[in-house]
Amino acid sequence: MTHQNEWTPVGSRADLVPGAGIGARFGDRQVAIFYIPELEQSLFAVDNYCPISGVNIIARGIVGDIEGEPVVATPLYKKHFSLLDGRCLEDARYRIRTYAVRLEGDQLQLAPQEQGQGAAA
Amino acid sequence: MTQQNLIVIGNGMVGHHFLEQLAESGQADGFHVTVLGEERHIAYDRVHLSEYFQGKSADDLAFSTADQYAQWGFELRLNTAATAIDREARTLTLDRGETLPYDKLVLATGSYPFVPPIEGNDREDCLVYRTLDDLDAIREAASRSNTGVVVGGGLLGLEAANALRELDLDTAVVEFAPRLMPVQVDEEGGGILREKIEELGVQVLTGRATQRIEAGTNARHQMVFQDDRLLETDLVVFSAGIRPRDELARDAGLTMGERGGVVIDDHCRTSDPDVLAIGEVALWNDSIFGLVGPGYQMAKAALDTLTGGDRAFTGADMSTKLKLMGVDVGAIGDAHGNQNPGARFYRYTNGIAQEYRKLVVSADGKQLLGAMLVGDNSYYDTLLQYALNGLELPDNPESLILPASEGGAPALGVDALPETAGICSCHNVTKGDIVQYVHDGYTSVGDVKAATKAGTGCGGCAGQLKEIVDHEMAALGMEVDNSVCEHFQYTRQELEHIIRVEGIHDFHTLLKNHGHGLGCDICKPAVASILASTWNDYVLNPEHVGLQDTNDTFLANMQKDGTFSVVPRVAGGEITPDKLITLGEVAKEFELYTKITGGQRVDLFGAKLNDLPSIWQRLVDAGFETGHAYGKALRTVKSCVGSTWCRYGVQDSVQLAIDLEHRYKGIRAPHKIKFGVSGCTRECAEAQSKDFGVIATENGWNLYVAGNGGMRPRHADLFAQDLDTDSLIRFVDRFMMLYIRTADRLQRTARWLENLEGGLDYVYDVVVNDSLGIAEDLDNQMARLIENYQCEWKTTLEDPDKLKRFRQMINDDGDDPYVVTVEEREQPRPAKAEEKLERIPAVSV
Numbered sequence: 001m002t003h004q005n006e007w008t009p010v011g012s013r014a015d016l017v018p019g020a021g022i023g024a025r026f027g028d029r030q031v032a033i034f035y036i037p038e039l040e041q042s043l044f045a046v047d048n049y050c051p052i053s054g055v056n057i058i059a060r061g062i063v064g065d066i067e068g069e070p071v072v073a074t075p076l077y078k079k080h081f082s083l084l085d086g087r088c089l090e091d092a093r094y095r096i097r098t099y100a101v102r103l104e105g106d107q108l109q110l111a112p113q114e115q116g117q118g119a120a121a
Numbered sequence: 122m123t124q125q126n127l128i129v130i131g132n133g134m135v136g137h138h139f140l141e142q143l144a145e146s147g148q149a150d151g152f153h154v155t156v157l158g159e160e161r162h163i164a165y166d167r168v169h170l171s172e173y174f175q176g177k178s179a180d181d182l183a184f185s186t187a188d189q190y191a192q193w194g195f196e197l198r199l200n201t202a203a204t205a206i207d208r209e210a211r212t213l214t215l216d217r218g219e220t221l222p223y224d225k226l227v228l229a230t231g232s233y234p235f236v237p238p239i240e241g242n243d244r245e246d247c248l249v250y251r252t253l254d255d256l257d258a259i260r261e262a263a264s265r266s267n268t269g270v271v272v273g274g275g276l277l278g279l280e281a282a283n284a285l286r287e288l289d290l291d292t293a294v295v296e297f298a299p300r301l302m303p304v305q306v307d308e309e310g311g312g313i314l315r316e317k318i319e320e321l322g323v324q325v326l327t328g329r330a331t332q333r334i335e336a337g338t339n340a341r342h343q344m345v346f347q348d349d350r351l352l353e354t355d356l357v358v359f360s361a362g363i364r365p366r367d368e369l370a371r372d373a374g375l376t377m378g379e380r381g382g383v384v385i386d387d388h389c390r391t392s393d394p395d396v397l398a399i400g401e402v403a404l405w406n407d408s409i410f411g412l413v414g415p416g417y418q419m420a421k422a423a424l425d426t427l428t429g430g431d432r433a434f435t436g437a438d439m440s441t442k443l444k445l446m447g448v449d450v451g452a453i454g455d456a457h458g459n460q461n462p463g464a465r466f467y468r469y470t471n472g473i474a475q476e477y478r479k480l481v482v483s484a485d486g487k488q489l490l491g492a493m494l495v496g497d498n499s500y501y502d503t504l505l506q507y508a509l510n511g512l513e514l515p516d517n518p519e520s521l522i523l524p525a526s527e528g529g530a531p532a533l534g535v536d537a538l539p540e541t542a543g544i545c546s547c548h549n550v551t552k553g554d555i556v557q558y559v560h561d562g563y564t565s566v567g568d569v570k571a572a573t574k575a576g577t578g579c580g581g582c583a584g585q586l587k588e589i590v591d592h593e594m595a596a597l598g599m600e601v602d603n604s605v606c607e608h609f610q611y612t613r614q615e616l617e618h619i620i621r622v623e624g625i626h627d628f629h630t631l632l633k634n635h636g637h638g639l640g641c642d643i644c645k646p647a648v649a650s651i652l653a654s655t656w657n658d659y660v661l662n663p664e665h666v667g668l669q670d671t672n673d674t675f676l677a678n679m680q681k682d683g684t685f686s687v688v689p690r691v692a693g694g695e696i697t698p699d700k701l702i703t704l705g706e707v708a709k710e711f712e713l714y715t716k717i718t719g720g721q722r723v724d725l726f727g728a729k730l731n732d733l734p735s736i737w738q739r740l741v742d743a744g745f746e747t748g749h750a751y752g753k754a755l756r757t758v759k760s761c762v763g764s765t766w767c768r769y770g771v772q773d774s775v776q777l778a779i780d781l782e783h784r785y786k787g788i789r790a791p792h793k794i795k796f797g798v799s800g801c802t803r804e805c806a807e808a809q810s811k812d813f814g815v816i817a818t819e820n821g822w823n824l825y826v827a828g829n830g831g832m833r834p835r836h837a838d839l840f841a842q843d844l845d846t847d848s849l850i851r852f853v854d855r856f857m858m859l860y861i862r863t864a865d866r867l868q869r870t871a872r873w874l875e876n877l878e879g880g881l882d883y884v885y886d887v888v889v890n891d892s893l894g895i896a897e898d899l900d901n902q903m904a905r906l907i908e909n910y911q912c913e914w915k916t917t918l919e920d921p922d923k924l925k926r927f928r929q930m931i932n933d934d935g936d937d938p939y940v941v942t943v944e945e946r947e948q949p950r951p952a953k954a955e956e957k958l959e960r961i962p963a964v965s966v
Contacts, residue, residue: 010931010932011931011932015925015931017663017666017667017926018663018667019666019667019668020666020667020674020926022926022928022931023928023929023930023931024930024931024932024933025930025932025933030929030930030937036639038639039639049939053681053683054954055681055682055683055939055940056683056929056937056939057671057679057683060671060674060675060679061642061671062641062642062645062646062667062668062669062670063639063667064608064638064639064640064641064642064644064645065608065638065639065640065641066607066641067607068638070639071641073641073642075670075671075679076679076681076683078642080642
């Protein structure tokens, strides 16, 4: 289903920070990539752009779970976005995009959600 | 509806309470209310008047504001006295000649201090202790004096003596009776009280009648006693009891008591039903009630009389619990046992600990009629409940006053109290009232306090109030849930304990053994803070990095546009010209907006994530360290220039500020911590608004704790006086460590202390007297934290791996193109949304 050449390399395994996020440029967008080793699906990617504050800072948020759902807390206003589907748990008006993300060997790759299988929406 | 003209004469505590009750009753519309206050201040807290000398201002003590009165629709006239009541014409004449018509009059004129009719009592600097203006006069006179005498050894006299002591006068108390506080305590209790007061350096002279006051030889006055002995003093304060301010009522022909006071009935009506009287001017059943609790009850009864309610005043409990100069004194019911023939007594005296307790029980040994306490009031609440509710005493009543180690009974649990048990006597709130509110959904002490006002008068019932709320919630099956979050069923304090006792060094282990799930943005930073203040490991170690809030992660303060502000440490606010120049150069090079902070340092705004390491490399090279403005940690120690430059300074406040800042820098705490050090009592460093405030004295340092600015300002409490520097540091070490160990997450010292059972006294006991036996442990933990200090920026710059995270994008070295600034007042600031639109190319969303 997935075509190898539709994945874009953005970095390497060494760029990942366990339990935290990093930012990456993906075309004209910025994407936040989180690495949560405790989970079976350990990589998650969402927009780095926080629609609440209007700033590219999602990668700096603290990750965790709310009743089992993996989330990231926005660092300026402490709202939570689901890492599974990008919805804001506190305010239905806000939603961020999710992306497919994977490690191919040591290479970190991103793909648009429609193409990938990373985050099951 | 036509309004009745209601005039309230007197704006003291009771008069104010009446007005507050009227406003809240929703029936104020029926009245046109005029309030007359003779003083220039609006009603203030006379019970805590002595705090005026401990740094509280008139505003701090005020119960209300002119704005509040205006909002209530009450016309407030301060500096205005009434001079005559014409009951025929129903008018009131004011001191400036004006007359006001009234339909109803409330006399709340209170009382005045009695000055014994002795020769020379009108000499200069012979003063009284009752109003804020009196206190100003005492303070002014004290500044010209070395010695002071208080005439009167009762409750108010001892308060006045404490005030003189705090004004640095050699102080003596002269009491006519053979002992101090003759109303509250007996001879034996008075003896112990005297020892304790004398230990504080106050001279106590009992059984002395002053014959006259005349010019002194070495001091301004000398007092001559009945036996011709002399006492020289510069200042005299009379505090020999109070007398009702009843001259208006007397002149108007109202029925008076033999020894003064306006006679009232159960509805607070005087002999003229249109004139009511409340508080200390009123005489009910031949008694004047000189306490605020009964006054408040009269205010409520009077309100009901005017508005058709049914509350009446039928007497009040006169039990009192006091702390005078740090000495506990309590008297309950018939404390002397002279009103109940046949009463039997139990006494406990401990001459070493200086404690005395007495029980007065009924002839059959079943009822508690009264009790007396000197030295330890912890027995008071239980005894009061036995007395007020007629609870049957245990078989061995003496167990109620014996120390626990001697077989003393545990304190009476709140569940043993009947629903009718009075808890707050100031606001007349019973246990049943509190229970009802908890059942109605008021599930915190704060909520219940706000709804019932319990605990907001003298505050004596705060402990019991909390016990009842907690007990009731538990009884209703409502968990008093103080868990940090859904991942840990523990409070912050419990987590701290687990981490310290089990030696846990990382979040993962803690979560695995004591929590569940992944954690979240609540528990992770809380645990990171606990780990840091227990072990002080580098906060960006791999096992800690994901726990940190953004600010801690990037060691800078993120602002609304996603850029950071940078605040290097400027210990004590002292900075060399070279370092200032460096700050300026760095700001120019990286195009940063600069502003001076309230903590005497420089904040550089607008730093891009990618630039943070280069900025800090420059700062570290120039000798700067991180300022921890991003952390829940020590921020700054603000100081004045002190004795080095200032003609008033008595100690080197800058040196101490620098030493304190370097000692405590980097220590993580439940919330930020601020210090201030002032070089003299002028207090230019505003130390009393800080978590820790230090004010220089001639003899050393006064330490203040738990002050706060911000949303809910709090004046710091005086913790200890005239400390040498070593003791000061030892006390701060322990206080801070205790706070770190036991506070809730994001709880400043001010709120922590307010919520701590036992309050300041408890902390003092732990810190100074080592009452928990943990002082050494606290000292060691502090020593370890100080030893493990590191400048986090220096460590970070030395580790290329750590620097990797200081990138907006891992695959693009450029800055975030969406961060845009515009110039304003010659400096950059973040662009507003509409300005951004003009400057950024459209983004596809």
